[in-house]
Amino acid sequence: MNIIRNLFFVCILSLGLLSCAKDDTPSTIQPEETGPLQLITPRYFGDYQLPADNSLTKEGVALGRMLFYEKMLSTNNTLSCASCHQQSKAFTDGQAFSKGAEGLLGKRSTMSLVNLVWNKRFFWDGRATSLEEQALVPIQDPLEMHQTLDAAVAKLQNSPVYPARFKQVFGSEIVSAQNIAKALAQFERTLVSSNSRYDQYLSKQYQPTAQELNGETLFMTHPQAGKIRGGNCGDCHGGFLTTLGNFHNNGLDTQVKDNGLEGVTGKTADRGKFRAPSLRNIALTAPYMHDGRFQTLEEVLDHYNDHIQVSETIDPLILEASNEQVVPGEPVKLHLSEQEKKDIITFLHMLTDSTFISDPRFSDPFLNQK
Amino acid sequence: MNLLQKLSSTLFIGLLVFLSSCSKDDSSPATGELVLTFLHEVNGQPLVLNEQAFTNAAGNVYRVEKLKYYVSNIELTKTDGSAVKIEDGYFLIEQTGLDSRLSISLPNIPSATYSSLSFAIGVDSARNFSTEMVGDLNPNNDMAWNWVSGYKFFMLEGKFTTPTQATGAIVYHVGGNSSLRRVSLSAPAGEIRVNGNQLTELGIGADVNRLFDTQYTIDLNNLNAVMQPGDDANQIADNYAAGMFSLHHVHIK
Numbered sequence: 001m002n003i004i005r006n007l008f009f010v011c012i013l014s015l016g017l018l019s020c021a022k023d024d025t026p027s028t029i030q031p032e033e034t035g036p037l038q039l040i041t042p043r044y045f046g047d048y049q050l051p052a053d054n055s056l057t058k059e060g061v062a063l064g065r066m067l068f069y070e071k072m073l074s075t076n077n078t079l080s081c082a083s084c085h086q087q088s089k090a091f092t093d094g095q096a097f098s099k100g101a102e103g104l105l106g107k108r109s110t111m112s113l114v115n116l117v118w119n120k121r122f123f124w125d126g127r128a129t130s131l132e133e134q135a136l137v138p139i140q141d142p143l144e145m146h147q148t149l150d151a152a153v154a155k156l157q158n159s160p161v162y163p164a165r166f167k168q169v170f171g172s173e174i175v176s177a178q179n180i181a182k183a184l185a186q187f188e189r190t191l192v193s194s195n196s197r198y199d200q201y202l203s204k205q206y207q208p209t210a211q212e213l214n215g216e217t218l219f220m221t222h223p224q225a226g227k228i229r230g231g232n233c234g235d236c237h238g239g240f241l242t243t244l245g246n247f248h249n250n251g252l253d254t255q256v257k258d259n260g261l262e263g264v265t266g267k268t269a270d271r272g273k274f275r276a277p278s279l280r281n282i283a284l285t286a287p288y289m290h291d292g293r294f295q296t297l298e299e300v301l302d303h304y305n306d307h308i309q310v311s312e313t314i315d316p317l318i319l320e321a322s323n324e325q326v327v328p329g330e331p332v333k334l335h336l337s338e339q340e341k342k343d344i345i346t347f348l349h350m351l352t353d354s355t356f357i358s359d360p361r362f363s364d365p366f367l368n369q370k
Numbered sequence: 371m372n373l374l375q376k377l378s379s380t381l382f383i384g385l386l387v388f389l390s391s392c393s394k395d396d397s398s399p400a401t402g403e404l405v406l407t408f409l410h411e412v413n414g415q416p417l418v419l420n421e422q423a424f425t426n427a428a429g430n431v432y433r434v435e436k437l438k439y440y441v442s443n444i445e446l447t448k449t450d451g452s453a454v455k456i457e458d459g460y461f462l463i464e465q466t467g468l469d470s471r472l473s474i475s476l477p478n479i480p481s482a483t484y485s486s487l488s489f490a491i492g493v494d495s496a497r498n499f500s501t502e503m504v505g506d507l508n509p510n511n512d513m514a515w516n517w518v519s520g521y522k523f524f525m526l527e528g529k530f531t532t533p534t535q536a537t538g539a540i541v542y543h544v545g546g547n548s549s550l551r552r553v554s555l556s557a558p559a560g561e562i563r564v565n566g567n568q569l570t571e572l573g574i575g576a577d578v579n580r581l582f583d584t585q586y587t588i589d590l591n592n593l594n595a596v597m598q599p600g601d602d603a604n605q606i607a608d609n610y611a612a613g614m615f616s617l618h619h620v621h622i623k
Contacts (some may be wrong), residue, residue: 043501044501044509045510046503046508046509046510047503047508118510121468126468222541222543222597224595224597224598228598238512238514239509239510239514240509241510244510244512245510245512246466246512247467247468261467265467265468267420267467269419269420269421269435269467270467310537316435316527316528316529316539316540316541317527317539317541319529319537319538319539320538320539320540320541320594320595326538328532328534328536328537328538329532329534329535329536329537
């Protein structure tokens with residue numbers, strides 16, 4: 001049954017290649033296969049749920065990948081999602097703030113895209129609760145792609161390639177914003193990173209160095225003065241996904257310049273809180289924090305170790321944590337040694353997944369076309 | 371194989387329908403739904419996160435930012451003394467800034483009159499160290515240390531004011547086999563009726579102040595952080611097991 005189906009599509013594909021050989025339309029980007037797509041994820045990442053109305057299909061993911069790299073989604077056809085979410089940088093762009101289609105700077109740093117099926121809230125301030133909802137925001141944002149959904153839909157509708165692709169995935173040639181979002185979300189859900197040295201260690205294929213192991217232990221441990229030394233990272237970046245998906249004020253400023261989660265909930269208790277992002281591939285995603293204020297991981301460690309700024313909404317997990325006795329009211333310091341900070345950074349480098357950033361399934365599908 | 375499976379399950383369902391239609395000449399179904407609703411409060415006032423300050427027995431003024439705990443191994447005792455156990459029921463109860471889940475719905479409870487219910491706060495050791503995700507057991511729900519240390523059973527985070535008017539943090543993460551506790555609650559009028567025509571709701575009060583003053587009086591200036599299994603965690607667990615939970619009401623809808 002499967003063999004017959006595969007054979008059938010191989011035939012269709014070859015027909016497509018043959019028939020397209022004479023014109024220039026890039027319709028050769030046919031999915032090699034169609035049908036349901038099963039994500040392969042390690043057990044230790046835990047269960048996840050996909051939306052009932054947008055299960056993964058090979059053709060849906062293939063369309064989403066095209067749209068992710070599609071510059072027509074921006075007002076002047078200059079930017080695609082991938083302009084700021086570059087695969088080589090674990091889907092970031094190396095900037096504190098990215099330039100939009102019209103040259104305006106964004107207000108928050110580009111987030112990396114990784115292991116998104118476990119995410120419940122998106123953006124630094126959590127204002128979207130699904131990838132489908134998230135995907136349409138940057139298209140319209142004046143500081144990003146700045147295009148109305150109607151304009152984006154019209155461009156795709158008039159293109160020689162997309163109507164047929166939408167028909168294949170959604171059963172209708174009529175392009176809709178909702179289906180753009182669904183396809184983008186499908187592609188983004190396939191961005192699973194699970195082959196870092198940390199993963200290889202978890203699956204017993206790699207023996208970490210003593211420094212890496214010490215870094216891991218420090219990373220995951222909440223310190224108790226005089227008893228247990230810890231780097232206090234895992235309280236927010238916990239679990240194998242290195243994020244618990246929560247929002248925290250991590251002590252960047254006493255007077256915040258960006259209200260973060262408060263802007264979404266309207267609660268002053270959420271002032272200056274931002275999503276604790278996954279730290280997978282963190283060595284590739286500088287600069288750091290929602291405003292890209294830190295250039296290096298060393299600066300990040302120095303912040304948490306020595307420069308916590310206490311304000312009303314500071315996270316209790318930070319306020320309380322130190323390797324020395326905490327005196328309420330005194331400056332909050334972790335009191336890690338220089339060596340301990342280095343060990344934690346060594347562990348952070350273990351989270352780099354070189355196969356993820358070179359995986360051809362996530363690369364620009366138009367690259368071989370032009 | 372698949373066809374066989376489908377066929378056999380269809381047969382099985384058919385058999386069930388047949389059996390139940392035969393045995394039930396009266397119209398009352400054999401099972402009903404029981405809903406446990408947890409009412410977070412402080413000395414009878416509703417728990418308001420962040421904004422509202424409360425005072426405990428030691429005189430500490432504190433605010434709560436997050437309250438989460440596992441309820442598992444629920445057991446109901448009938449008035450005749452026999453028990454109904456909820457197998458594989460692991461439920462996360464949480465009140466945080468963004469998430470609130472305060473109810474547990476138990477369908478298929480045998481129709482009967484029950485006099486008490488009991489449940490564990492936490493996760494039994496068999497499941498605690500298993501990688502199998504049953505019910506709400508999931509390493510990504512902010513309640514797992516890791517698969518070596520197991521799940522956190524109970525979590526309270528917040529802030530308190532010190533004698534010098536400084537702000538201190540409250541971080542109670544309670545877990546480990548030695549802190550697994552059972553809570554037993556008797557029905558006020560001696561009965562919780564469950565039957566298939568109605569929904570029975572039990573309101574279970576959970577008073578945060580009792581964390582600090584049942585078995586042990588806890589002064590936050592002395593014990594404001596518990597992050598590992600051990601004696602401190604056990605004290606907190608003893609306190610919440612001894613008097614945090616009460617049966618508030620039984621509603622039949």
